[in-house]
Amino acid sequence: MAKLLPVTACLAALASPAVAQSLASYTVSGDGIEQPLTDMPGDAARGRALVAERSSTCILCHSAPLPEVRFQGDLAPNLAGAGSRWSVPQLRLRLVDAARLNPATIMPSYYRTDGLERVGRTWQGKPILTAEQIEDIVAYLATLRD
Template identity: 70%
Template sequence: MSVPILAGALLALPGGGAAQEPGSYSVVGDAIPEPLTNARGDAARGRALVVERSSTCILCHSGPFPEQKFQGDLAPSLAGSGSRWSEGQLRLRLVDASRLNAATIMPSYYRVGGLNRVGTLWRGKPILSAEQIEDIVAYLVSLRE
């Protein structure tokens, strides 16, 4: 199923504003099989993003990050994520986890349209860029154990 988003399409926001939607992507089953960018992600940059508190990953997830004393326990460990999910499945979980679980507390890190309860500073903007999503996917897919 192709998400009806055109690169550069404008979305109406509550209050009359408009937001630029990120590029288009296609959801096939439980995955986004094609990368969001033309370049492969960089696993080292992805790891740095995952352990950076501002990305919020380790606020909920734990994983193989021995240098991080405080890691979340609300969500599954990221250890072995590359063995549990495909690259496309990981990509969909980052882009829009609510497609897999409508009750998830995981934010949509890339999709901006049709969301509720979005903080004022984040309305109409993805939390992560397409490049950052691909970097994190490259890192998570490398975690095999």
């Protein structure tokens, strides 16, 4: 039960969920999602801004090479070198639905709305991030190489 508290705290910090939308379909292949969720490539600069903002919740649990951001998290792996540790498809799945890889994870499923437990009324039926935001964050994380 104590493991759920950080997720609750992270979700409470978000300003608002993504607007209700039709979720892009995706196919999980092995430990990744090969195809982007959008027709447009992600923008690494927008992805960096999203990771740095507390509204995405990334920085609440992870630390990252963002020297301007104070009080970064230490509950989850440091994002420095993420692009060396994981491929783009692997990064995409970790954002879309990390629980698929590790059912005990405290990381939220940022682009899944079904089969979730303990979802606040404001969040029901809505992803935390849009498909575009997922792709932007993936583009940024892919640039983080050792």
